[in-house]
Amino acid sequence: MSGVIPIDLGVVRLSRDAEVELVAYSLGSCVAVCVWDPAGPLGGMAHVVLPTGRDGGAASGRYADQAVPLLAGLLERAGGCPRRAVWKIAGGANVLRAATLPPIGERNIAAVRAALRAQGLDIAAEDTGGSTGRTVRLRVRDGRVRIRLTTGEERDL
Amino acid sequence: MNRARTDHGAPPPQPVPTPVREATDRAAAALAAFIAEPVTMTPQVIRRCPTLALPHLLGRPSLPVIGIYLGFSGDLDGHVVLLLRRRGARYLAARLLGRGRDYRDPLARSALGEIGNITVSSFLGLLADRQRLAVRPTPPTVVEDTAGAILDGIVADLAGQVEEAPVIEVTITCGAVRTGGTLVILPRPSRAPEAAGILGGEG
Numbered sequence: 001m002s003g004v005i006p007i008d009l010g011v012v013r014l015s016r017d018a019e020v021e022l023v024a025y026s027l028g029s030c031v032a033v034c035v036w037d038p039a040g041p042l043g044g045m046a047h048v049v050l051p052t053g054r055d056g057g058a059a060s061g062r063y064a065d066q067a068v069p070l071l072a073g074l075l076e077r078a079g080g081c082p083r084r085a086v087w088k089i090a091g092g093a094n095v096l097r098a099a100t101l102p103p104i105g106e107r108n109i110a111a112v113r114a115a116l117r118a119q120g121l122d123i124a125a126e127d128t129g130g131s132t133g134r135t136v137r138l139r140v141r142d143g144r145v146r147i148r149l150t151t152g153e154e155r156d157l
Numbered sequence: 158m159n160r161a162r163t164d165h166g167a168p169p170p171q172p173v174p175t176p177v178r179e180a181t182d183r184a185a186a187a188l189a190a191f192i193a194e195p196v197t198m199t200p201q202v203i204r205r206c207p208t209l210a211l212p213h214l215l216g217r218p219s220l221p222v223i224g225i226y227l228g229f230s231g232d233l234d235g236h237v238v239l240l241l242r243r244r245g246a247r248y249l250a251a252r253l254l255g256r257g258r259d260y261r262d263p264l265a266r267s268a269l270g271e272i273g274n275i276t277v278s279s280f281l282g283l284l285a286d287r288q289r290l291a292v293r294p295t296p297p298t299v300v301e302d303t304a305g306a307i308l309d310g311i312v313a314d315l316a317g318q319v320e321e322a323p324v325i326e327v328t329i330t331c332g333a334v335r336t337g338g339t340l341v342i343l344p345r346p347s348r349a350p351e352a353a354g355i356l357g358g359e360g
Contacts, residue, residue, distance in 0.1 A: 010209050025303075030313070049312060104310060133303045135219060150221070
């Protein structure tokens with residue numbers, strides 16, 4: 001398989017296909033958690049929507065505190081090593097800047113950082129906050145994480 | 158409640174209730190008076206959309222749009238977003254401020270915010286009056302971004318509470334020009350039975 005795998009809201013996905021790119025489109029307050037392990041290579045992404053989930057029920061990728069362990073678990077079961085892998089995060093903007101909306105972006109960023117810390121995992125790079133939407137692409141072949149802002153600006157993470 | 162499903166797994170759309178039609182007519186009349194041009198607002202069917210799928214409402218989340226956001230609270234509680242294609246925003250800005258005025262201009266943004274204010278206040282005002290409910294819209298916020306990024310913040314607010322949200326989509330045409338405008342009304346689950354009846358919020 002080759003091409004683009006869209007990572008929709010709440011989805012956690014891992015690929016060992018070097019020809020694949022995992023893409024989270026148009027993140028606002030959501031955060032994309034990217035992981036890449038050169039052994040394989042293995043690339044994974046979680047599209048986090050909210051900081052924490054309710055107790056009970058199956059773990060869900062929509063919550064930071066559940067998505068990070070889910071992604072680390074997927075990596076481990078595929079033969080990867082979460083502590084060796086490179087972890088990067090992007091997103092958590094406050095696009096609407098409306099006083100009546102809770103600052104979910106900031107909370108998502110904090111929750112993702114805390115969830116990674118709880119797993120003993122370091123963040124190699126991040127592009128978070130601000131007030132502009134982002135599209136995040138992870139290339140499985142070499143782990144390149146490319147950010148495209150809504151303003152058109154692009155950069156590697 | 159057990160709802161019937163279509164072949165695609167989506168719940169069947171509900172017909173647009175009369176108060177919603179009246180509210181869109183009033184909003185169209187108010188906007189027409191503001192921009193001095195005939196305006197048509199066509200309410201689409203009310204449907205329940207999975208909360209996490211809301212960024213796909215306009216087709217693709219990466220669609221560049223101008224979003225005019227207002228919250229509302231009181232007996233009805235939720236979010237309204239007027240999403241305009243760039244062409245539509247440029248057209249409306251030019252109608253109000255003269256040719257050559259870009260929607261990125263601060264004055265044009267202010268004017269677009271007022272368009273959102275007038276449209277939403279008229280819409281919600283009529284619904285509230287009919288049902289004797291109190292509704293307070295917030296001041297408008299105007300942003301330029303993708304549809305997905307704009308709707309993301311609302312998704313986050315709703316996703317912690319509900320798996321599906323009732324959505325009312327209203328398409329807007331100004332004069333002979335299709336502005337590509339879509340008004341999206343997303344009520345939070347409401348305790349008011351009147352609100353649940355009108356907007357499809359869980360009672």
